[in-house]
Amino acid sequence: MGYDLLIAIPPHRGADVVISSGIGGEEGWIPTDRHTLKIKGHDDAYAIGDTTDIPISKSGVVAHLEAITTAESIASQIHGTGKVYLYNGRINCPLEMGDRKAVFVSGTYTRQPERQNPSTIKYLMKRFFNRLYWTMLSGALEPVFNIYLGPPYDVRDGERRRWQRLVK
Numbered sequence: 001m002g003y004d005l006l007i008a009i010p011p012h013r014g015a016d017v018v019i020s021s022g023i024g025g026e027e028g029w030i031p032t033d034r035h036t037l038k039i040k041g042h043d044d045a046y047a048i049g050d051t052t053d054i055p056i057s058k059s060g061v062v063a064h065l066e067a068i069t070t071a072e073s074i075a076s077q078i079h080g081t082g083k084v085y086l087y088n089g090r091i092n093c094p095l096e097m098g099d100r101k102a103v104f105v106s107g108t109y110t111r112q113p114e115r116q117n118p119s120t121i122k123y124l125m126k127r128f129f130n131r132l133y134w135t136m137l138s139g140a141l142e143p144v145f146n147i148y149l150g151p152p153y154d155v156r157d158g159e160r161r162r163w164q165r166l167v168k
Contacts, residue, residue, distance in 0.1 A: 029053035
């Protein structure tokens with residue numbers, strides 16, 4: 001069969017190291033609670049980013065947002081605040097659509113991305129976003145994104161756990 005353009009996507013699977021470690025399944029994903037980001041069956045271990053079996057975008061932005069949530073959870077455990085940080089599935093991604101137009105996709109587990117018309121303004125925002133990427137990763141711009149998109153987690157008061165006893 002002939003073709004002028006072939007677009008092929010290879011099977012997406014996790015890393016062999018995850019499979020050989022015994023922590024992941026046969027597809028190479030680590031079973032992860034989609035809210036707490038804890039590895040299922042382990043109260044003291046987390047997984048983020050491409051390693052998880054969470055059915056969500058496997059992108060750097062998602063890993064960044066999961067890392068923020070996980071760091072807050074670990075800090076809460078160490079300081080014994082009793083707060084539990086739950087990742088809400090927030091994604092945000094600027095997408096160029098061609099002809100100097102773009103959209104800015106954003107959503108959570110409970111809020112699907114909205115249909116948008118591509119615009120030049122969003123294209124310029126995407127270009128600006130690329131220039132600020134490393135500054136954004138430092139956390140310096142997180143308050144701005146939290147105002148526009150909301151934080152990447154919800155907070156629940158939980159019980160004070162054994163971590164509090166460990167650090168004293």
